[in-house]
Amino acid sequence: MTQRVLNFSIESTQERLTSRSGEIIFGEYLHAIGLERLCNTHLPLPMSNSGYTPHRFIQSLLLMLHGGGRVLDDIRMIQSDTAMRELLNMDDVPTASAIAKWLKRLGLAGVYGIERINRSFLRRYLKRIRKEPLVLDIDASVIESHKSTAAYTYKMFPGFTPMIGHINGGYVIHSEFRSGNIAPADHNLSFVKRCIAQLPKGEKISFLRADSASYQAAIFNDCETNGIIYTIGAHLDNSVMENIRQINSWEAFGKHEEIAEFMHTMTHTDHAFRLIVIKKMVTPMLPAMEEVLDKEQMAEYVKIHYSVIATNADENMSTRKVIQFYRQRGDTSENRIKELKNGFNLSYLPTSDFISNAFYFQIGALAYNLFVLFKETLEKSWQRHTIQTIRYKLYNIAGKVVTHARETTLKVNDLFVGLLNSIRRKSYEITLE
Numbered sequence: 001m002t003q004r005v006l007n008f009s010i011e012s013t014q015e016r017l018t019s020r021s022g023e024i025i026f027g028e029y030l031h032a033i034g035l036e037r038l039c040n041t042h043l044p045l046p047m048s049n050s051g052y053t054p055h056r057f058i059q060s061l062l063l064m065l066h067g068g069g070r071v072l073d074d075i076r077m078i079q080s081d082t083a084m085r086e087l088l089n090m091d092d093v094p095t096a097s098a099i100a101k102w103l104k105r106l107g108l109a110g111v112y113g114i115e116r117i118n119r120s121f122l123r124r125y126l127k128r129i130r131k132e133p134l135v136l137d138i139d140a141s142v143i144e145s146h147k148s149t150a151a152y153t154y155k156m157f158p159g160f161t162p163m164i165g166h167i168n169g170g171y172v173i174h175s176e177f178r179s180g181n182i183a184p185a186d187h188n189l190s191f192v193k194r195c196i197a198q199l200p201k202g203e204k205i206s207f208l209r210a211d212s213a214s215y216q217a218a219i220f221n222d223c224e225t226n227g228i229i230y231t232i233g234a235h236l237d238n239s240v241m242e243n244i245r246q247i248n249s250w251e252a253f254g255k256h257e258e259i260a261e262f263m264h265t266m267t268h269t270d271h272a273f274r275l276i277v278i279k280k281m282v283t284p285m286l287p288a289m290e291e292v293l294d295k296e297q298m299a300e301y302v303k304i305h306y307s308v309i310a311t312n313a314d315e316n317m318s319t320r321k322v323i324q325f326y327r328q329r330g331d332t333s334e335n336r337i338k339e340l341k342n343g344f345n346l347s348y349l350p351t352s353d354f355i356s357n358a359f360y361f362q363i364g365a366l367a368y369n370l371f372v373l374f375k376e377t378l379e380k381s382w383q384r385h386t387i388q389t390i391r392y393k394l395y396n397i398a399g400k401v402v403t404h405a406r407e408t409t410l411k412v413n414d415l416f417v418g419l420l421n422s423i424r425r426k427s428y429e430i431t432l433e
Contacts, residue, residue: 018083021399021412022390023067025423027088029374030059032427038120043113044106052094054113057102058363060093065367068391070345072096083401087410103356111177111355114362118172119198121369125171126203128376133206136173136195137166137333140184140213143347149354151181160349162361163188164340165195169332170372172340172365173198177358184213189222196226207231209329215310217268224271224312231326234275234308240264244277244306253320256281261319264310276309276322340368343387377426394419 002009018024036055043054063084064075078084079093094102103110142153143160150158159180167173174195188210196205205228208219212233223230234240243262250258257280264275282303309326311317317325341347346364349357371390375383378394385393397420399412412420 016083016086016401018081018399018401019396020067020081020084021397021410021416021420022394023063023396024084024087024399024410025420025427026066026374026395027059027063027084028424029377029427029430030062030370031088032430033121033124033370033373035059035062035117035370038117042116044109052092052098052102056090056092057094057099058366059088059090061099061363062367062370065344065364066371066387066391067395068345070348072099072350075099083399083410086401087408100351100356103351103359104353106359107355108359110359111362114359114366115174115198118174118362118366118369121366121373122167122171122173122198123200124373125167125369126200129168132168134199134203135168135207135209135332136192136205137169137209137329137336138188138191138195138214139164139211139329139333139337140178141337141341142180143341143349145180145349147349147352147357149179149352149357151179153180154183160357163191164333164337164365165191166333166336167195169328169336172336172369175362175365177354177361179354184211185216188214188216189218192219192222207325209326209333211329217266220266220273220310220312221268221270229311229313229317231309231311231313231322233326234310236306236308240275240308241306243275244308247277250279251319253278253323259319259323271312273310273312274322276311276319278307278309278323280305280307339386340365344368344371377423379422 035058039055039058040053043058045054046052060075060078063078067074067077069075069077073096075093075096078090079095084090085093106113140161140163142155143162144157145159150160153159153161161178161180161182161184163176163178163184164172165174174191176191176194192208199205205226208223208228208230210219210230210232212235214232215234219232220230222228243264247260247262250260253259257278259276259278261274261276263272265272282305309322311322313322344364344367346361350360351357371387375385375390382390382393397412397416399410402409402411410420
């Protein structure tokens with residue numbers, strides 16, 4: 001008899017148990033929005049009838065990524081969950097090696113296929129935000145990797161530098177998986193144009209936000225031509241600093257900041273634009289020292305830090321509003337990229353083949369976008385949750401599958417029955433649209 005501390009024992013059971021009842025409901029949502037049809041339409045089909053369909057690969061990977069899988073071998077989470085497979089009609093799940101071969105076999109065809117699938121789901125996202133002006137945020141990210149195809153990035157370690165475009169702080173409208181030796185400032189105008197090309201006819205980007213890597217005359221001119229208002233971080237070059245030194249009047253902004261603006265132009269820009277200057281007073285010392293030193297002594301340690309924003313917005317958008325609008329990038333772009341990389345574990349790339357990794361990254365972006373869409377089935381207080389929180393509160397609900405009189409039932413704790421049925425009802429309503 002096994003020695004034990006507490007008074008319980010462990011035995012095996014043949015019951016169909018799952019620790020992912022909530023993720024099964026997400027799998028049902030994927031069926032409701034027509035993922036299978038889109039995958040089997042836009043991705044190459046197998047050469048034989050015995051091969052896995054594109055949908056089977058994509059479905060398995062999406063469930064793995066939503067469940068917290070980091071590497072391809074974590075597909076075993078799906079393979080071993082017989083309850084999930086039964087309810088989602090997943091007769092067979094491809095192995096990690098089969099997925100790796102499929103990623104390499106499809107290559108660029110897979111990258112472009114996922115792009116078309118994302119474009120189809122973009123229409124659903126636009127319906128949700130139809131009354132809002134469209135805001136495009138673009139930013140580059142860095143993935144550290146020691147794969148043989150990785151090149152040294154500007155951060156002085158090997159990896160890749162994907163460029164990512166978000167629309168209205170949520171949906172990834174377009175992404176490009178780039179080699180690490182491509183600078184964040186390279187090809188940004190072509191990237192913006194590709195983002196715009198994803199939009200359905202009749203839709204238009206109203207605002208563009210980006211960091212100083214996009215401080216380029218070509219982007220400014222293109223925005224002027226297409227009626228796009230840009231707010232882009234600027235460079236503190238000699239010309240800009242000379243203008244800043246000539247500013248005599250500053251307006252208080254917050255506790256330690258002052259703001260001003262002036263008109264500026266660049267060599268190749270067709271129009272002058274506004275430069276918003278933010279002057280921040282920085283005191284590099286321990287907080288406790290403020291209680292010891294008087295104001296005159298403190299002033300000796302103060303350093304001035306300038307940051308600048310370029311915009312073509314007219315005077316209806318005040319200096320303060322421009323700054324507030326630009327600083328929303330912290331949530332609408334930078335935090336969303338963290339969610340994409342960390343929440344869906346895209347910092348781990350599965351192969352040493354560059355195109356295969358680009359395909360996998362696109363699938364990860366699709367997983368993120370479907371999470372954004374899936375949250376519309378949740379109550380409003382949950383719609384700002386990250387994927388980690390949703391895993392904890394929804395996906396990882398324990399359940400048991402029971403079949404009786406030819407009817408299959410997923411049994412969960414009483415606390416969760418209403419929640420899961422509410423999501424299922426909204427998924428059903430989607431099928432009626």
